[in-house]
Amino acid sequence: MLEVKDLKKSYGKKEVVKNVSFTIEKGESFGLLGPNGAGKSTTISMICGLVPYDQGEVLVASQSVKQFPVLIKKKVGVVPQEIALYPTMSARDNLLFWGKMYGLTGAQAKKRVEEVLDIVGLKDRGKDRIETFSGGMKRRINIGAALMHEPELLIMDEPTVGIDPQSRNHILETVKALNEKGMTIIYTSHYMEEVEFLCNRVGIIDHGEVIALGTKAELCSRLTGSSFIQMKVESLSDDAMKALKNTVENGQVTFQQDTGIIEVFTPNPQEAMASIITTAVHAGLKIESVEIKESNLETLFLQLTGRTLRD
Numbered sequence: 089m090l091e092v093k094d095l096k097k098s099y100g101k102k103e104v105v106k107n108v109s110f111t112i113e114k115g116e117s118f119g120l121l122g123p124n125g126a127g128k129s130t131t132i133s134m135i136c137g138l139v140p141y142d143q144g145e146v147l148v149a150s151q152s153v154k155q156f157p158v159l160i161k162k163k164v165g166v167v168p169q170e171i172a173l174y175p176t177m178s179a180r181d182n183l184l185f186w187g188k189m190y191g192l193t194g195a196q197a198k199k200r201v202e203e204v205l206d207i208v209g210l211k212d213r214g215k216d217r218i219e220t221f222s223g224g225m226k227r228r229i230n231i232g233a234a235l236m237h238e239p240e241l242l243i244m245d246e247p248t249v250g251i252d253p254q255s256r257n258h259i260l261e262t263v264k265a266l267n268e269k270g271m272t273i274i275y276t277s278h279y280m281e282e283v284e285f286l287c288n289r290v291g292i293i294d295h296g297e298v299i300a301l302g303t304k305a306e307l308c309s310r311l312t313g314s315s316f317i318q319m320k321v322e323s324l325s326d327d328a329m330k331a332l333k334n335t336v337e338n339g340q341v342t343f344q345q346d347t348g349i350i351e352v353f354t355p356n357p358q359e360a361m362a363s364i365i366t367t368a369v370h371a372g373l374k375i376e377s378v379e380i381k382e383s384n385l386e387t388l389f390l391q392l393t394g395r396t397l398r399d
């Protein structure tokens with residue numbers, strides 16, 4: 089369905105996307121996970137032809153986005169990170185407008201509007217103006233706009249940021265159902281749980297580079313240990329950090345200054361626990377809490393970069 093090859097983009101001297109490559113098969117649900125400023129939106133904008141790329145190639149159904157921009161627009165639906173709706177127009181008229189942009193007119197367009205309102209769960213609000221909607225409802229109509237022309241590939245850029253849990257769940261369930269019916273999905277987020285729930289394959293992007301790519305199982309197999317030690321301390325000196333690092337063999341220790349959280353990755357954290365605590369006490373650390381936590385994709389990001397996804 090999609091091939092992204094060695095994509096590059098710079099703004100001025102800053103290279104914001106560096107050699108990004110990945111392939112998505114028809115029917116897949118692919119998650120693009122990365123922190124703020126990682127290059128997710130820029131990558132997406134290049135895939136759908138909204139931003140020109142400096143180098144590389146994007147093929148949708150084997151056709152170049154550069155050579156066949158109109159054809160590609162028919163196949164791809166994009167849900168932008170920012171709401172792209174007319175506030176004083178009704179939900180129904182907004183959807184009709186987006187339908188028209190994709191060549192839908194007359195009875196066919198009206199029928200599709202009702203179907204889309206049903207998909208996003210807002211059938212009873214069709215006549216209301218967008219400005220009277222909650223943030224979550226606006227997000228749902230924003231998704232609806234991208235569904236009007238029944239795209240084969242739906243690309244969503246952080247569609248659940250800043251909304252209520254009910255709308256969030258509704259969106260996640262809607263996306264899951266669309267994928268189960270055969271739509272190929274690219275879902276961009278910095279919420280690991282959403283990507284874990286929706287996506288069978290994941291690309292982790294940081295500073296414009298794909299630093300990990302694969303199925304959840306493949307990515308989790310790269311983790312050091314299925315669990316890790318998390319310790320909260322008041323502060324950490326360089327010497328204490330050195331002592332902790334010396335305590336764990338074949339492992340890794342990270343520290344986040346702002347939260348006072350130390351994380352220790354080692355193949356067997358249960359075994360290492362006692363020596364970590366002893367070292368910490370000897371180094372004079374004031375331990376506020378210590379626990380063993382289950383690893384997930386967020387842990388992998390932490391292991392690869394030393395930072396959390398929401399730094």
Ligand SMILES: Nc1ncnc2c1ncn2[C@@H]1O[C@H](COP(=O)(O)OP(=O)(O)OP(=O)(O)O)[C@@H](O)[C@H]1O
Pocket residue numbers: 099104122123124125126127128129130131169278
């Ligand atoms: N039009 C632009 N002009 C200059 N710099 C830009 C432009 N668009 C994006 N950037 C820069 O490119 C980098 C990547 O931005 P991008 O919006 O792709 O990140 P993101 O992963 O989508 O982040 P977020 O999670 O915050 O949406 C950032 O450093 C950003 O400042």
Ligand SMILES: [Mg+2]
Pocket residue numbers: 128129130169245246
């Ligand atoms: Mg973005």
